[in-house]
Amino acid sequence: MHTQVTAGSVGQGEVALSQAASPRRPALAVSDQVFRAAALACALLVLTVLVGILASMLYGGWPVFREFGLVDFVAGSTWDVNNDRYGAWPAIAGTLSTALIALVLGVPISLGIAVFLTQLSPPWLKRPIGTAVEILAAVPSIVYGMWGLFVLAPLVAAYVQVPLNQVVEGLPIVGTILYSQVPSGTGIATAGVILAFMIIPFIASVTRDMFDQIPTVLRESAYGIGCTTWEVVRHVLVPQAGVSIIGAIMLGLGRALGETMAVTFVVGNANRLSASIFEPGSTIASRIANEFNEALGLQMSALIALGCVLFVVTFVVLAVARALIARVKVY
């Protein structure tokens, strides 16, 4: 007596399959409904988490937004715990400048790696280098932080800051941007370098996948009319991959903006804003990581409000990335 139903559901294919529950044995029909409801509930939970994050940030940061106003909070440049004055600008500027340095250094290297992996590499080398890029992505961020603090920072101090100070001291503009009063190696620039290496694997692997998806015929015909490898990359691969590369870069930017531990190790954690990229600064994430556990009252609200700003910025960046590259593989 159940055969009719089953035959019907097969006849109508998959659409009917997901709805074919009605006139069966009650136990089966009920468990079917329960399963479907459970799946839907779990899917909605994912949605709820994102809304919950935003709501909790707005709720926690509300006292600060009310006290100072959104514009004054974002643009304010003093962060004075003793007098309860909080302005987010030094942290926002630090976040943006470290991310910018990371992109300037990381994007060319990532694209170079993607071109090497898809166009230049001998076949036996593809797999090991591909694995190396994946491992670079899997290394915990705290390890990057330790490497940055104990290895990179002393090198930056000795071989970049000290010689650079002698060259740029007293010069206009570069004398401000590149001069460091105390060449300690920690600062905005070092954090940017670490972030560059952390975002390389993400940009490189997405770009490589995009290049791999381009039909071979296009490349072959370009080579066939006498193009060099550079011309194939420049005039065939890059235009074909197009906005996906921008999407990959946005994905890297999203990572760079929100990275916490590695930055906290090397950024220097200064509360003021300085004009030089070699001076200590702080980012939104490093400020939260450093101060949150000791924070009370309005300071805690201010930190959560900072988190709210970071959430909105990364959400926009990641949403743009997602719109430009249809889907990123995670495995």
Next chain:
Amino acid sequence: MAATGGAPAATVPASAPTWGRVRSSRRVADRAMKVICVVFTALGVFVLGWILGMLAWKGLGALTPRIFTEVTPGPGSEGGGLANAIVGSIVLTCLGIAVATPIGLMAGTYLAEYGKASRLATVIRFVNDVLLAAPSILIGLFVYTVMVQPMGGYSGWAGGVALAVIATPVIVRTTEDMLRLVPGTMREAGAALGAPSSFVIRRVTWRAARAGIVTGILLALARIAGETAPLLFTALNNSFWFSPTLLGGVSNLPVTIFQFALSPYDNWQGLAWAGALLITAAVLALSVGARLYLNRKAAR
């Protein structure tokens, strides 16, 4: 054109396409691009080798049997190990994955089997992809607000939930992708035998996609094992054995490494390197192992 090639053009047959027939500016641009790409790739591999080499050198030097038997030392005291932090990390990670696996599996199943191209499923897919890359420190803040404050203190439970929030999107994503690879004919065959759709999903589709789903769970495990930021405000840390109720601070490796690495004590720094080596080895083993497992299954 060929005449401008000069000497090289004379030595090779005119019919063979050689560099001699390419304008030199094009040749230089091509060479430069190739050299730059090779240098950049070498730089990436070199930095990876440098990080791992440094970690192995410093970490292995500090790795003694005491690491696994003694608890973390207090400020200024000699010796000590990481036993409580290692156990705490394992507990928190397992807790996180235990919460994330059923939720992620069911949500991924909804997207692949029920929601498909519906508007709700599209929105959830988008939100999941954003969560996949969301800053982990914000997830720590979120769990602090919804769990630590109401419960009146730090706890391992909050830490587990924070890790679960990070692991879930990974599992949702891989589960959905792997279920989509299962051919529709298998579902139809199940339905033709009179099985309701939930039965078909559990007994046919999940089984067919098992290798991929397991890979996703392993990758999620690798992702959360090294996470520090979300634990700072949830599980916190302590230097003793934590209580079995997981209330109060629960010691864990990442936060211990963070605190010890920035400390002035030599033995603390040594322990931080040993801990970093352990955690990196675990994470890399999990993520490389998961990929190898999937490749071997896919090759069959």
